[in-house]
Amino acid sequence: MxxxxxxxxxxxxxxxxxxxxxxxxxxxxxxxxxxxxxxxxxxxxxxxxxxxxxxxxxxxxxxxxxxxxxxxxxxxxxxxxxxxxxxxxxxxxxxxxxxxxxxxxxxxxxxxxxxxxxxxxxxxxxxxxxTLGVRVAAMEALVGLNLELGLDDTSSVLADKCVNLLEKESLENSDEYGYKVFNARSKAIKGLVELVQGDMESAKACFEGCQDEGCIGNATLSYGEFLHAKRDFDAAKELYKKAINESSEKKDFSDPYLLGACNMASEEVLLAATCALGQLESHLGNFEEAEEILTRALKKAEANFGTHHPKVGTILTCIALMFRHKATAERSSSLLIQEGLYRKAIDLLKAPALENKDESGNLVHLQEDIEKKDIVALARGGYAEVLCVQENRKTEGDRMKKWAEFAWRNRRLSLAEALDVSESPCKVPVVDTRICRAL
Structure with missing residues (x-):
């Protein structure tokens, strides 16, 4: 068709x-x-x-x-x-x-x-x-889809093309505000690619170029995630709230400056900003607020995509990590809650078997084309820790931990650092539900 x-x-x-x-x-x-x-x-x-x-x-x-x-x-x-x-x-x-x-x-x-x-x-x-807005929205969406598929090199090439598109566009052919908006969006999508690849210095250079009144929509959210990853929590919170307000008030195509598509559309921005704000409150130790905001994000994802969608599993992983952080901070236990959340998340993420065998019965290495690999590794890594503290399930936990560590590909922080936020004061993970990646 x-x-x-x-x-x-x-x-x-x-x-x-x-x-x-x-x-x-x-x-x-x-x-x-x-x-x-x-x-x-x-x-x-x-x-x-x-x-x-x-x-x-x-x-x-x-x-x-x-x-x-x-x-x-x-x-x-x-x-x-x-x-x-x-x-x-x-x-x-x-x-x-x-x-x-x-x-x-x-x-x-x-x-x-x-x-x-x-x-x-x-x-x-x-x-x-x-118009410039249509072409930027298309390029932004292409970058977003490639990031979700794990095609980071392709995403980088496309992001460069998006930046070049603005460099070739004459300001005379656009209104001044519109040019600022699309320039900020092109730099921010490049910044998101650099953030995914763990290059904080390159990401900083990109986001410094979009710090004006033209920073709206996806640019606001991506810049907030960068500041969140740097632990500039106050500034990140303001940007998350701004992104939520903008995306709640407008719909795609109703505002030419917020025009977006695919996983960069305004509904996706609203969901991702809400989830990111919930994670930030958890990192601040505000667990009651974090639970309320993440629950709101979960309901929004279920309404947008249905209860069995992988993005629901992504948010369940964030909620499970919040409970883990809360238990560590309060010296309490929430093993049953965490296990239930991780199990449901892993199921929705359609995680492959821990061990695969070929036709001869020999174990084979992890396949590279696992969808949502970042989040699957994060969920299984968290679940492994739940199992490892139970003596009768430690063997299963060790196998799961080994799988998760092998699958983890984040270049900025290790899986252990992503799970043990309190033990890595300079680094926190930020899960972006637009692209289902851990930043």
Whole structure:
């Protein structure tokens, strides 16, 4: 379906559209949905009908979050992509197509179809007449998806392209505030890549370039995570709160400066900032506040993705680590609570078996393509410590600990440092739920 839609991006390769009954039922109420428009703030050089179609499709997909609702929504967007009028300026046409592609990529990502989500985002690079905001949002999302997949080298190359995009863009072609916003976002996504790779000095240079009024959305959150990792807790808390407020008040496409897609969309920013704030309160020793905020993040993740999504497992891992830190600080015990949380998280993260065997029965090394490897290693490392303090389960705990240490890949801190926050006063882990990585 998407391949057909993407071919229709170019009128010379138009394919006959077959509109089935499902699509007709989806489109018929479109006009009634116009009462809640994306145009709270004027989105420059965009077709209002295209924005309204995006709004309708996203609401349709997320109303039930079923395979059928997402299929119907993608059909609505597919028709929107193929029916873009050739009337008007090239900028209006390409901008509208770019925004539809951003919406398509987001829905594909939400259903786990990362490859085709990336295909949609890559096509936006060819829309050179589209606004800077559309192109930055596409590049930012590509970086985010590659980081989530663990493709750090590719992420770095793409982040450099995003920075270069701003360097080539003339300020004369953008409003002054918009240029500042997108410049900050391009530098912040590069800073996030450096933070993932453990290069704090390079990350610092990136974030120092976005410390002005243009730092909003993803830039605010990523900068907050950098300060959090440096233990500048007060400054990080302010940025997390700012990111939460911005993402709560606006939706993607309603504000051209916050336009985002895939795991960099505003819903993802809101979830990640809430989870990060909960972790920060835990690191400060404010465990009651931490539990309340992390529980809020958990409910938000379940509402956004369903109760069995890996991102729910990611937040459960953060909650388990909070209880571990609380038990250490208060010299108490919460082994049963921690074990339950870790077990559920590991299950939702779809962690592989501790030991794999080939056809001959020989043990084989850990596979490199484990999804959410950072978080799986963190969850299993924490669970291993719960098991190791129980004499009758120590052997199982040692095996799990060995697995976790082998899987851990963070370059800034060891697994032991990530687990024992009180023992590493200069280093704290920050879990970013946008990319499911430990920073």
């Amino acid at each position: 998407l391949r057909t839609a993407l071919r229709r991006l170019h009128p010379t390769t138009a394919v006959k559209t077959t509109v089935n009954g499902v699509l007709r039922r989806s489109i018929r109420p479109l006009q009634s949905s116009l009462t809640r428009s994306y145009c709270e703030h004027h989105v420059p050089n965009a077709n209002p009908v295209a924005l309204q179609r995006i709004n309708y499709a996203l609401d349709l997909a997320r109303s039930q979050r079923t395979d059928e609702s997402y299929t119907q929504a993608l059909l609505v967007l597919e028709q929107g992509l193929s029916s873009q009028s050739q009337e008007g300026s090239d900028a209006t046409i390409e901008n509208s197509k770019g925004m539809v592609l951003l919406a398509i990529s987001t829905l594909l990502m939400e259903r786990g179809n990362i490859d085709e989500a990336m295909r949609a985002l890559l096509l936006i690079q060819d829309l050179t007449s589209s």
